[in-house]
Amino acid sequence: MGRQTPAEVAQALEDVFRCIHKLMSSLVGPVVKVLMEADEMTAEQLASAMQMGPVELSQALGRLVDLKYAIESVEDGRAVYRPVERPLASR
Numbered sequence: 001m002g003r004q005t006p007a008e009v010a011q012a013l014e015d016v017f018r019c020i021h022k023l024m025s026s027l028v029g030p031v032v033k034v035l036m037e038a039d040e041m042t043a044e045q046l047a048s049a050m051q052m053g054p055v056e057l058s059q060a061l062g063r064l065v066d067l068k069y070a071i072e073s074v075e076d077g078r079a080v081y082r083p084v085e086r087p088l089a090s091r
Contacts, residue, residue, distance in 0.1 A: 027052075027056055027059065027060040027063075028060050028063050028064055028067075028069075030050060031046065031050065031057070031060045031061065031064060031070075032064065032069055032070070032083065034046060034049050034050060035064075035070060035081060035082065035083045036083045036085075039082065039083075040080055040081065040082040041080070041081055042078050042079065042080055042081070043057060043058070043061065043079055043081065046061070046081065061081060064081075065081075068084055069083065069084055069085075070082065070083055070084060071083075071084060
């Protein structure tokens with residue numbers, strides 16, 4: 001295997017980041033939907049509802065918090081997640 005040019009390295013990195021973005025996007029959407037329906041959940045409740053492993057869920061939740069789609073707060077020593085936008089209650 002020969003040495004790669006800077007352009008080849010840049011293209012390879014772009015391809016990796018594109019794959020990571022696609023994976024994260026496919027995980028984030030369903031988590032947002034479940035959070036919106038439940039209004040708030042712990043990571044354990046989300047993992048159970050989503051049938052996701054802790055690593056994938058942790059990555060998706062971190063992304064949601066970073067993007068300001070979800071809020072993480074600690075209550076009674078446990079992280080609780082809430083969607084930033086909540087549906088209005090019907091009366």
